[in-house]
Amino acid sequence: MKAIVDCNSFYCSCERLFQPHLDNKPVVVLSNNDGCIISRSDEAKAFGVQMAGPYFLAKPLIEKHNVATFSSNYNLYGDLSWRVMETLRMLVGKENVEVYSVDEAFLNLDEFAKGDLQEAGLRIRETVEEWTGIKVSVGIAPTKVLSKVANHLAKKKKIETQCVVVLDTKEKIDSALQDTPIGEVWGVGRQYAEKLRELNAVFTAFDLSKKTGEWAHKNLGGVVGIRLVKELKGEPVNEMEEQLTAKKMIATTRMFGKPVKDINDIKEAVATYASRAAEKLRRQGSAANIISVFVVPKEQSHNTYFRHGPTISSYVTLPIATSSTNELIKPAVQLVDKLYEHGRLYKKAGVMLSGLVSDTTIQGNLFVAERDNGKRLLMNMIDNINFSQRDDVLKFAASGTKRNWKMRMEMRSPRYTSRWEELFEVH
DNA sequence: TCTGGGGTCCTAGGACCC
């Protein structure tokens, strides 16, 4: 049996941990640049605050109901996430935990819960809450997709279920599937949900579970659809995944705090993103063969549907794979020259690294001289200093010092758990 | 009028996830 453990309103819960007077009060957390709402407490949901909705549209509602509002504080969430995951590893053994996202993990319960699964689920929930202060919901079922269904039901009926739902008989599974609208199934997004309802008269997870593999292949994106239907029928095909698999692509992209016109501002931003991406690259011990850069102009027209405008991008293949910041900044900045149009306003830019390989097995290039080892040493030093001090004590000059493009974060809470000078104080 | 039957590799784009 598999479980999915999912933190309830995770970012909101993190903020509440250090401001307990907000318990049972409405809370929301905003995305970078204070653009969208990305986490809502149950109380905020009850007032009708929409997920992923733009903040400026929800603002009247938020002010009317006195909703506590925070910019996102990823240092804090990352640290608390680590504590939750460590707790799970201690409970069921680290080889049985697959961290799926910042606030979710799949567990393999085959060894941990030989007896009463309900009991096991409750113990997991209680232990995580006791050790970290974070409330979680637990869904337990034979497959990953079904455990997600169980988890949804646990979240929907927190009181009755005590945030734990187990689907271990055919009757329980069928009844749960009937209670699950098609759009809530893991793997069915907006496009498919609409298509399934209108073209195929599939309205619930139960309807979908009655379809054949052949049907799924035709109507639900090929092999992905086949796997989904199998899992709904209780046949596991999405197995637990190995952890520590290196990422295949690394991206750093940001909206600007305000639209930017000057090419030098864009170059500074792109150099900064390249530095950040290079850090991520080194952290997983990879080097990149391809670097691409994109910019997004501010849309001139008032067409609200295409609010982003086109993404303009270009890439270069590097002569030799690298993880060195300066070797990545240079081509990144050159790409900006290629993409930039004079006189245009830009609202976003990004750097993506791909063609990733392990940096111990970099394919040599006959036409490029062997690189010196000192470079790697320098990068390690910079990473260590930046990690132990505040953000970006050391940076490359190309990243700039004015930072006209920097994003807005006007309501961020202190980084209570990861900065000495922002430590939580008890008086 | 007829026009093989496999492969591989690459890229762009579409769908999904949190």
Added chain:
DNA sequence: TCTGGGGTCCTAGGACCC
């Protein structure tokens, strides 16, 4: 005026190979 920022996998189609 104001709408994150990451990731994944899959498919189709083109170029090229024998």
